[in-house]
Amino acid sequence: MEILFYLLAIVAIASALGVVLSKNPVYSVLSLICTFFAIAAQYILLNAQFLAAVHIIVYAGAIMVLFLFVIMLLNLNILVETQRFTTARLTAAFTGGLLCLVLIAALRSAGDIKAANPANAKIGLIENLGMTLFNQYLLPFEVSSLLFLAAMVGAVVLAKKEIA
Amino acid sequence: MIPLDHYIYLSSILFAIGVTGVLMRRNMIVLFMCIELMLNASNLLLVALSQYHSDSAAQVFVFFVMLVAAAEAAVGLAILVMLYRNNPTTQIDVWNRLKN
Numbered sequence: 736m737e738i739l740f741y742l743l744a745i746v747a748i749a750s751a752l753g754v755v756l757s758k759n760p761v762y763s764v765l766s767l768i769c770t771f772f773a774i775a776a777q778y779i780l781l782n783a784q785f786l787a788a789v790h791i792i793v794y795a796g797a798i799m800v801l802f803l804f805v806i807m808l809l810n811l812n813i814l815v816e817t818q819r820f821t822t823a824r825l826t827a828a829f830t831g832g833l834l835c836l837v838l839i840a841a842l843r844s845a846g847d848i849k850a851a852n853p854a855n856a857k858i859g860l861i862e863n864l865g866m867t868l869f870n871q872y873l874l875p876f877e878v879s880s881l882l883f884l885a886a887m888v889g890a891v892v893l894a895k896k897e898i899a
Numbered sequence: 900m901i902p903l904d905h906y907i908y909l910s911s912i913l914f915a916i917g918v919t920g921v922l923m924r925r926n927m928i929v930l931f932m933c934i935e936l937m938l939n940a941s942n943l944l945l946v947a948l949s950q951y952h953s954d955s956a957a958q959v960f961v962f963f964v965m966l967v968a969a970a971e972a973a974v975g976l977a978i979l980v981m982l983y984r985n986n987p988t989t990q991i992d993v994w995n996r997l998k999n
Contacts, residue, residue, distance in 0.1 A: 740901050742943040744909045750914055751936055755920035760928050767932050772912075777909075779952045780901075786958055790942075793965050798935065798972045805976050806928060809983050831919030833920050842944075843904065857953050859946075867955045868962070884937055886970035892906050893977035896984075 740780060746791030747773035760811050764802050771795050906947035915934035927989045931975055938968045 750773065753766030771794045778787035806810075857863055868876060913936060920933030942961045949957030982994060 737901055740905070744905075747909070748912055748916070751916045754929070754936060755916055755923060760926060763929050763932055767935065770936065771939065774943055777943060778946055781946050783946050783950065783958060786946060786961055789962070789965065793969060794935070798969060799971055801976055802928065802932065805980060809930060809980070809987075809989070811926075811989060827919055827922035830922060831915045832967055834918055835911050835915030838914060839907060842907045842911065858950060858953055859958060863955045864958055868959050871956065872959050875963060879958075879963060882970055883966065886973050889979040890973040893974070894980050 736780065740777070743773045743776050743780070746770075747777070760806050761803070764799055764806065766800075768795050768799050769847070771799070773797075785859060785861045785864060903947060903951050906944060910940040910944040913937075913943070925991050927979055927991050928976075930991065931972060931979075935968060935972065938964055952954075 747770050750766040750769035754763045754770065757763050757766060771790065775790045775795075776785045778784075778790060917933045917935075917937035917940065920936065921930055924930060924933070942964055945957045945961050945964070949961075951957060979989065983989065986993065
């Protein structure tokens with residue numbers, strides 16, 4: 736189980752680096768899908784089975800297909816990207832590394848991060864999540880449906896060809 | 900059980916890779932993908948914390964983050980398609996004339 740965690744972590748980090756470093760956007764999309772599957776496996780290791788299923792359906796099934804469609808429709812896979820200067824790229828990498836250190840330091844000193852009570856394996860099951868979602872967070876749930884409607888209408892209006 | 904520290908390391912590294920990508924790349928589609936990467940890093944940490952504190956509210960927040968990510972990708976890619984129709988490029992610095 737521990738070995739599986741480290742293996743999945745290495746896969747996730749390596750394919751995340753692939754997203755950033757590969758020249759061709761199609762390879763970036765494929766690396767990102769690999770990262771998403773590694774993260775979904777981490778969810779399963781954390782006993783969040785329902786969330787893992789939703790993650791795969793939403794990300795690998797919907798969002799990444801959208802990305803691939805746009806890349807294929809616009810023929811971006813043959814596009815050559817102009818590179819930033821080497822100094823700018825090095826600065827970006829350095830800034831990212833510093834941010835990583837700051838995040839780790841801040842999160843580790845955030846307080847007592849020992850497990851509060853014995854781990855409950857039933858937390859991630861759909862029964863518990865549904866109770867929480869529809870009792871405590873009913874209003875945000877309804878508002879989010881409104882957000883989705885707005886996003887859908889916005890996407891259709893923006894992508895529509897203008898009628899002259 | 901894996902210590903929580905290791906989840907903090909993993910999600911911080913993933914988040915930093917996403918930030919680095921946003922700073923480093925010029926292709927708008929890759930920038931969107933790096934934003935998805937950052938959202939996923941935060942999701943992973945939320946799930947880990949929910950498991951360690953036995954609180955299912957954090958997993959509900961992950962739903963809302965996924966929802967925002969989906970809406971953002973749909974609208975962002977629609978804007979990208981619209982911009983591409985005006986000028987066939989996805990280089991981010993071509994569009995700095997939107998400032999004027």
